Amino acid sequence: MSSWTSSRSLLSTSAEQPSAGVGPGDRRRATVPIIVGLVVSAGLLWWTMRGLQLADVVRHVRGARPLPLLLSVALATLTFPLRAFRWRALLRDSADRLLPAGAAWHGIAIGYLANNVLPLRAGEILRAYAVTRLAPVRLSSAVASVAVERVFDALTVVAMLGIALLAAGLPGDVRIAGLPVSQLAQRIGLAAAVAFLLAAVVLSRPHAFAMWCERVIPFKGLARRMVALLEGIRAGLSVLRSPGRLAVVVGWSIAIWLVNALSFLALFPAFGLRIDLAGAVLVQSAIVFGIAVPSSPGYVGVFEAAIVLALALYGVAQDQALAYAVTYHAATFVPITLLGLYSLTRTPLAWRDLR
Numbered sequence: 001m002s003s004w005t006s007s008r009s010l011l012s013t014s015a016e017q018p019s020a021g022v023g024p025g026d027r028r029r030a031t032v033p034i035i036v037g038l039v040v041s042a043g044l045l046w047w048t049m050r051g052l053q054l055a056d057v058v059r060h061v062r063g064a065r066p067l068p069l070l071l072s073v074a075l076a077t078l079t080f081p082l083r084a085f086r087w088r089a090l091l092r093d094s095a096d097r098l099l100p101a102g103a104a105w106h107g108i109a110i111g112y113l114a115n116n117v118l119p120l121r122a123g124e125i126l127r128a129y130a131v132t133r134l135a136p137v138r139l140s141s142a143v144a145s146v147a148v149e150r151v152f153d154a155l156t157v158v159a160m161l162g163i164a165l166l167a168a169g170l171p172g173d174v175r176i177a178g179l180p181v182s183q184l185a186q187r188i189g190l191a192a193a194v195a196f197l198l199a200a201v202v203l204s205r206p207h208a209f210a211m212w213c214e215r216v217i218p219f220k221g222l223a224r225r226m227v228a229l230l231e232g233i234r235a236g237l238s239v240l241r242s243p244g245r246l247a248v249v250v251g252w253s254i255a256i257w258l259v260n261a262l263s264f265l266a267l268f269p270a271f272g273l274r275i276d277l278a279g280a281v282l283v284q285s286a287i288v289f290g291i292a293v294p295s296s297p298g299y300v301g302v303f304e305a306a307i308v309l310a311l312a313l314y315g316v317a318q319d320q321a322l323a324y325a326v327t328y329h330a331a332t333f334v335p336i337t338l339l340g341l342y343s344l345t346r347t348p349l350a351w352r353d354l355r
Contacts, residue, residue, distance in 0.1 A: 034119045037294035041301035048304045052319050060271060060323030068270035069331060075263035076332040079256050080339070083149075084108045086252035089245060091145040094136040103134035106343040107142075113340020116298045116333060133348045144231075152253040157288050160257060162188045164281035260284055264328070271324050275314055286310035303329050 049057075084104040091099045111127025118126075128142035165184055209230060213223040265280035283306075290306030291299045307325035308318060316324075 033294055037119060038296050040294050041296035041299075044295075044301035044305040048301070048308050048318075048322050048325075052322065056319040057323045057326070060320050061327055064270040064323070064327055066270075068266055068268075069327065072263045072267035072270070072328065073331050073335060075259055075266055076328075077335045077339075079260045079263070080108055080112065080336055081105065082252060082256045082259060086149070086152075086249060086256065087145065089248045089252060090148060091131070091137060091142060094138065099131070099137065100135050103131050103137075106134055106347050107131035109336065109340040109343040110347070110349065111340075112336045113344065116337050116340075119297050130347060130349055152249060153257070153288075156253045156257050157285055158188060158191075160261070160281050161285040164278040164285070168276075168278040168282060257284070263332070267324065267328055270327070271320060273311075273314075273316060273320075273324070275311075279310075279314060282313065283307055283310040298329075298333060300329075 084101070084107075087104045087108065088099045088101065091104075093099060107127040107130045110130045111123035114123035114126045115121055116123075124146050125143065128139060128146050131137050131142050132139050165188065210227050213226050217223040217226070261277060261280045261284045264283045265275075265277050268275050268280070286306040286309055287299075287303060290302045293302060295302040304322060304325040307328070308321045311321035311324065312318070
């Protein structure tokens with residue numbers, strides 16, 4: 001079999017072959033990352049609380065002003081309907097019609113509920129599955145749209161981070177990863193541009209990429225997964241051939257992450273912190289990069305450690321930063337979890353589907 005034919009086989013197998021179900025071997029393989037995530041979360045929780053008196057953290061939490069907290073929770077919760085609007089722009093049903101608003105919302109709510117209570121970020125796949133039960137949408141299309149969302153999220157967060165680093169009112173002697181802030185911002189911008197060009201080349205030459213994976217990666221399973229990821233992103237991007245539709249998705253992506261950053265900004269006054277929007281974007285970016293590592297359901301530990309690290313750049317004491325992190329995490333965790341539970345009761349899904 002030629003390399004091109006073999007690569008095409010990889011593409012078709014990865015993109016079209018249905019799952020054969022979950023067997024004992026799959027469960028054992030899934031157990032390893034779950035354990036790793038729990039260990040990472042526990043380790044980071046220990047790190048954030050090292051040398052602290054729990055009473056000091058509790059004192060800061062109790063002293064938080066309620067109105068900024070309520071505003072912060074409202075803004076954070078607003079990002080989920082914004083995500084539903086963006087998903088409607090990305091995903092079409094089998095007749096190329098807009099995804100019904102109810103299906104998009106229930107899928108988003110159930111997915112984030114699952115991310116909060118289940119391991120392995122199961123919500124990303126579960127919301128794709130949920131929307132197929134609520135609208136005439138193919139599962140492969142739904143999964144592809146989720147992959148494309150992550151691409152736009154990454155590009156938006158990195159772009160905002162570069163701008164924030166230039167605009168942040170950090171002390172002049174602050175260095176991140178051993179680099180001055182302005183130099184780091186330039187490197188992030190350059191890295192983002194290079195990543196964009198590489199992605200464009202890879203997406204425009206799928207069979208060449210498949211051949212490269214086949215030749216370079218000795219593990220066929222890993223190669224197949226990389227090709228499947230590429231095909232998913234390509235399938236999702238196919239709905240954005242229209243410049244108008246692409247502009248809508250970009251606009252919603254900016255709105256989502258700007259509102260999310262405003263939710264961090266709104267909570268600063270509750271703890272007497274004088275940090276601007278650029279600082280809120282830095283906190284947001286630290287969390288986005290932080291939760292990329294394995295963790296427990298709901299990103300416990302990783303979430304708090306990322307905020308503590310980001311606020312340390314502004315000289316915020318560790319106990320105060322941890323109080324801010326715990327308050328934000330707990331307060332914003334509740335609404336989407338309850339909304340997800342409500343959506344679960346309004347759809348054909350059941351708890352056994354979460355399994």
